Amino acid sequence: MRPFEYVRAETRDDAHRADGRIIAGGTNLLDLMKLQVETPERLLDVTRLDMHEIDEAENSVRIGALVTNSDLAAHPLIRKRYPVLSRALLAGASGQLRNKATTGGNLMQRTRCPYFYDTTQPCNKRAPGTGCQAIGGVNRILAILGTSDHCIATHPSDMAVGMRTLDARVEIETADGDTKLLPLDEFYRLPGDTPERETALEPGDLIVAVHLPDPPAGAQAYRKVRDRSSYAFALVSMGAVVSVENGKIASAAMAFGGLGPRPWRDHDAESVLEGETPSRALFDKAADVLLADAKGQGENDFKIPLTRRVVAAVLSDLTGVSQ
Amino acid sequence: MQITLSVNGESHALDIDPRTTLLDALRDHLDLTGSKKGCDHGQCGACTVHVNGRRINSCLALAVMHEGDEVTTIEGLGEPGNLSPLQAAFVRHDGFQCGYCTPGQIMSAKSMLEEFGNGWPSNVTDDLTAAPDFSDAEIKERMSGNLCRCSAYPGICRAIRDAAPDEGMHKTEAAE
Numbered sequence: 418m419r420p421f422e423y424v425r426a427e428t429r430d431d432a433h434r435a436d437g438r439i440i441a442g443g444t445n446l447l448d449l450m451k452l453q454v455e456t457p458e459r460l461l462d463v464t465r466l467d468m469h470e471i472d473e474a475e476n477s478v479r480i481g482a483l484v485t486n487s488d489l490a491a492h493p494l495i496r497k498r499y500p501v502l503s504r505a506l507l508a509g510a511s512g513q514l515r516n517k518a519t520t521g522g523n524l525m526q527r528t529r530c531p532y533f534y535d536t537t538q539p540c541n542k543r544a545p546g547t548g549c550q551a552i553g554g555v556n557r558i559l560a561i562l563g564t565s566d567h568c569i570a571t572h573p574s575d576m577a578v579g580m581r582t583l584d585a586r587v588e589i590e591t592a593d594g595d596t597k598l599l600p601l602d603e604f605y606r607l608p609g610d611t612p613e614r615e616t617a618l619e620p621g622d623l624i625v626a627v628h629l630p631d632p633p634a635g636a637q638a639y640r641k642v643r644d645r646s647s648y649a650f651a652l653v654s655m656g657a658v659v660s661v662e663n664g665k666i667a668s669a670a671m672a673f674g675g676l677g678p679r680p681w682r683d684h685d686a687e688s689v690l691e692g693e694t695p696s697r698a699l700f701d702k703a704a705d706v707l708l709a710d711a712k713g714q715g716e717n718d719f720k721i722p723l724t725r726r727v728v729a730a731v732l733s734d735l736t737g738v739s740q
Numbered sequence: 741m742q743i744t745l746s747v748n749g750e751s752h753a754l755d756i757d758p759r760t761t762l763l764d765a766l767r768d769h770l771d772l773t774g775s776k777k778g779c780d781h782g783q784c785g786a787c788t789v790h791v792n793g794r795r796i797n798s799c800l801a802l803a804v805m806h807e808g809d810e811v812t813t814i815e816g817l818g819e820p821g822n823l824s825p826l827q828a829a830f831v832r833h834d835g836f837q838c839g840y841c842t843p844g845q846i847m848s849a850k851s852m853l854e855e856f857g858n859g860w861p862s863n864v865t866d867d868l869t870a871a872p873d874f875s876d877a878e879i880k881e882r883m884s885g886n887l888c889r890c891s892a893y894p895g896i897c898r899a900i901r902d903a904a905p906d907e908g909m910h911k912t913e914a915a916e
């Protein structure tokens with residue numbers, strides 16, 4: 418690990434220093450610092466700031482950026498009203514890691530692309546301009562949607578997929594003290610030709626909370642497909658909330674992990690479902706729309722048929738269609 | 741940097757490089773070598789300790805960030821001649837072969853039982869709002885952050901089951 422200056426932030430202002438890197442649970446940043454993938458010169462330890470609360474407001478829940486993944490998953494309100502989020506969190510990492518991992522840190526965790534992790538390899542995300550070896554290389558776990566010629570990394574978070582399903586918004590405080598509320602598709606950027614810029618955060622910005630609106634009507638589910646049944650990142654995961662009225666799908670929200678550089682949501686695929694009678698054929702039609710622009714990279718081609726099966730399985734469960 | 745670390749109820753003054761992980765502070769500066777380094781990247785659980793009563797991977801924690809916290813290591817649970825119920829059960833049930841993962845397994849299990857008692861759900865819990873079942877499937881899922889290269893898993897599972905009542909896990913609570 419490279420040397421760094423350690424600063425314990427006592428106030429929000431201390432955390433807004435543009436010349437420092439925030440550390441919360443440290444479970445991602447320290448891992449990457451040990452490998453010298455990340456080499457911050459100054460760490461801003463924000464863990465003593467007052468951002469540990471889960472507050473219920475009118476029509477929303479506000480989750481402080483320092484709420485741990487385990488506290489969030491176990492919170493009675495989240496279990497009862499936002500089970501897709503509880504389930505997404507519980508499907509991620511391990512008991513030990515969830516005790517340390519924070520809401521803000523989880524959103525900001527970086528890709529698990531093997532080239533990003535290997536400092537002897539080129540990688541446009543880690544070392545802009547050096548090229549992407551994952552294209553045509555080892556890419557089994559990488560993205561099929563939202564990629565560019567410069568980067569095919571996935572965002573690895575389960576939690577963010579649960580939050581995307583629920584239309585969560587990220588509360589950001591800027592160094593000037595202004596507050597922004599960004600939905601996740603504005604919070605996360607697509608790689609384009611600047612894959613090193615992953616989010617809308619500017620230097621000095623601090624994530625202070627995540628807001629969940631009232632949950633949409635309907636049943637919620639999270640399904641994660643991975644190489645072993647626990648303690649592994651998703652190959653494909655899906656969060657969904659579906660309501661059925663009088664035999665027809667009244668509303669549907671679907672978000673996916675393992676497919677793209679951000680938790681992936683496609684409103685056109687959801688519209689295919691709305692107003693229709695649930696059936697396997699309908700689910701396949703929604704998957705067609707979702708995957709219309711999907712691009713396999715060789716090793717990860719399997720994600721396309723796998724996603725179709727995950728869509729069919731989750732929607733069948735939620736609507737009672739037998740597969 | 742000068743810091744004070746509270747470990748197993750004792751306060752220690754340390755002069756350390758900010759890069760020192762909690763694991764290295766325990767092992768190299770405090771001679772508490774019970775906590776093991778397997779992967780050093782959060783992937784194996786051998787370094788599991790408790791911070792303020794909760795299990796964490798001490799290899800992915802900076803010692804300087806834990807000033808003021810209460811750290812508990814395997815040495816704090818019990819010692820030869822005075823083993824904690826979980827430690828004794830691991831011996832009784834062959835919960836190890838080489839023993840390298842064992843301190844991490846035991847620290848993890850102790851805190852896992854408490855999480856269970858508090859009604860925390862897991863990835864294999866069917867009903868998120870009901871008290872979870874104390875089944876083998878639940879134990880395995882909740883212990884998945886601790887790998888055992890010798891594959892002593894059956895004994896580990898038996899030991900945890902057996903020690904649970906003596907570790908104070910009599911019942912589980914449902915979410916309100």
Ligand SMILES: Cc1cc2nc3c(=O)[nH]c(=O)nc-3n(C[C@H](O)[C@H](O)[C@H](O)COP(=O)(O)OP(=O)(O)OC[C@H]3O[C@@H](n4cnc5c(N)ncnc54)[C@H](O)[C@@H]3O)c2cc1C
Pocket residue numbers: 438439440441442443444445446447448463482508509510511514517518519520521522523524525526573574575576622623624625648649650651781782783
């Ligand atoms: C072995 C292993 C397995 C894992 N498996 C999974 C898995 O299956 N699913 C999954 O989703 N995750 C998994 N994870 C990742 C884990 O969820 C993340 O490491 C964790 O959520 C990061 O949170 P943290 O608080 O520790 O972040 P840190 O490591 O402290 O920070 C991560 C990043 O977030 C930034 N940051 C933190 N807080 C803020 C803030 N308030 N404002 C602005 N920026 C901030 C930091 O600057 C840093 O860049 C795994 C990790 C490991 C080590």
Ligand code: FES
Pocket residue numbers: 776777778779780781782783784785786787788797798799800
């Ligand atoms: S040494 Fe910490 S998890 Fe392996």
Ligand code: FES
Pocket residue numbers: 835836837838839840841842887888889890891892
């Ligand atoms: S007993 Fe050898 S690694 Fe577990």
